[in-house]
Amino acid sequence: MNIFKPKKNFSLKAYNTFGIDQVAENFISVNNLDELRKVLADYADESLFVLGGGSNLLLTRDVPGLTLHIGLKGKEIVDADYTKNHVLIKAMAGEVWHEFVLWTLENGLGGLENLSLIPGNVGAAPIQNIGAYGVELKDTFERCEAMEIKTGLVRAFSKTDCQFDYRHSIFKTKLKNKYIITAVYFKLTKQNHQLKTEYGTIQAELAQQGVKNQAPSTISKAVISIRQQKLPDPKIIGNSGSFFKNPVIEKALFQSLTDKYPEMPFYEAGDLIKIPAAWLIEQAGYKGKRFGDAGVHDKQALVLVNHGNAKGQDILSLSEKIQQSVFEKFGIQLTPEVNIYP
Ligand code: FAD
Numbered sequence: 454m455n456i457f458k459p460k461k462n463f464s465l466k467a468y469n470t471f472g473i474d475q476v477a478e479n480f481i482s483v484n485n486l487d488e489l490r491k492v493l494a495d496y497a498d499e500s501l502f503v504l505g506g507g508s509n510l511l512l513t514r515d516v517p518g519l520t521l522h523i524g525l526k527g528k529e530i531v532d533a534d535y536t537k538n539h540v541l542i543k544a545m546a547g548e549v550w551h552e553f554v555l556w557t558l559e560n561g562l563g564g565l566e567n568l569s570l571i572p573g574n575v576g577a578a579p580i581q582n583i584g585a586y587g588v589e590l591k592d593t594f595e596r597c598e599a600m601e602i603k604t605g606l607v608r609a610f611s612k613t614d615c616q617f618d619y620r621h622s623i624f625k626t627k628l629k630n631k632y633i634i635t636a637v638y639f640k641l642t643k644q645n646h647q648l649k650t651e652y653g654t655i656q657a658e659l660a661q662q663g664v665k666n667q668a669p670s671t672i673s674k675a676v677i678s679i680r681q682q683k684l685p686d687p688k689i690i691g692n693s694g695s696f697f698k699n700p701v702i703e704k705a706l707f708q709s710l711t712d713k714y715p716e717m718p719f720y721e722a723g724d725l726i727k728i729p730a731a732w733l734i735e736q737a738g739y740k741g742k743r744f745g746d747a748g749v750h751d752k753q754a755l756v757l758v759n760h761g762n763a764k765g766q767d768i769l770s771l772s773e774k775i776q777q778s779v780f781e782k783f784g785i786q787l788t789p790e791v792n793i794y795p
């Protein structure tokens with residue numbers, strides 16, 4: 454018998470930052486591990502859709518079966534003397550990422566400052582190894598705990614187990630739909646913080662703010678300010694951040710493209726070259742464009758937006774049109790970063 458009464462035909466509009474109005478056949482939010490285990494057992498025969506903050510998601514149809522919102526809360530310093538210079542922190546999957554980052558800063562800890570103001574919850578952060586301003590989750594990640602959907606058993610995953618890469622982890626491939634991340638552990642600095650300010654406009658922002666003594670908290674403030682100026686606030690205009698990954702291309706293709714487009718921005722990425730997808734989309738003529746209520750943000754072309762009542766299919770069609778135009782112009786295939794359901 455199901456002890457957790459699901460909300461039936463429940464609108465997910467407020468549960469995804471694109472603001473797409475699709476409906477969950479059954480919706481349950483769980484607050485502790487026992488509830489999670491019980492619900493997984495009760496709904497073992499139903500299709501399962503796991504939801505965090507809904508900020509990396511495009512719903513293109515209603516969700517049958519069970520939509521399971523992970524509401525596990527709690528954060529603590531597990532070991533204040535993990536090493537001479539580090540503490541070990543544990544955060545439960547349902548903690549709001551940015552609130553968690555601010556809490557680490559209030560405790561004088563360093564490591565997560567460049568990842569300030571990223572929407573979503575802690576549990577989804579390892580899924581795509583969230584990254585911004587030259588820092589990725591993997592840089593401070595120690596381990597995570599995850600419940601196997603089939604058995605309800607909780608297992609620990611080390612950094613190596615997670616196979617982190619650029620916007621990627623094993624939870625997007627081999628272990629997709631097999632585990633629910635329940636908690637994440639971070640190794641953060643107490644002092645001698647390793648500040649990273651060379652990326653993007655952080656230095657310029659710090660100078661503008663008149664910051665003389667750089668610290669994790671001042672870097673965080675700079676990052677927040679830059680993001681607020683450039684990125685659309687999902688509370689005001691629906692979006693899921695960068696819709697596509699930045700492509701990394703072979704040097705031969707890069708050479709032929711720079712011959713034709715000498716102004717093309719690029720960054721070395723090992724043996725490959727990373728090209729900002731936003732530049733490609735802008736060159737293809739889409740920056741600020743609007744097709745009904747589906748559009749491309751006017752300050753950051755990598756962000757697709759919902760101007761009001763766009764359907765997931767409208768956003769998806771626009772994304773496919775962009776992919777086709779970019780491919781025709783540059784021979785580069787853009788890959789979505791956003792999780793498209795189904
Ligand atoms: P959701 O969208 O709820 O879920 C994402 C995926 O993970 C889904 O497939 C879901 O099924 C799965 N999932 C969720 N929780 C769990 C769990 N506990 N266990 C297993 N699977 C789970 N991302 C960056 O990397 N860097 C950025 O700088 C950045 N900036 C953004 C800016 C804006 C304005 C927005 C809207 C998004 C941005 N993002 C960024 C994308 C997004 O915020 C992150 O990917 C975030 O980690 C998603 O968290 P979420 O809880 O909202 O995940």
Ligand code: NAP
Pocket residue numbers: 584585586587651652653654683684693694695696699720729731753790
């Ligand atoms: P930006 O600073 O305008 O830079 C454009 C792109 O160039 C970025 O995507 C970044 O790639 C790359 N880049 C810039 N400086 C770089 C450097 N020194 N070395 C290597 N690559 C560099 O980007 P933005 O749109 O304002 O975003 C700022 C940061 O926040 C970026 O790291 C971006 O990834 C992150 N962000 C992510 C999302 C998301 O949803 N995933 C949304 C908003 C912002 P990378 O993306 O590889 O860093």
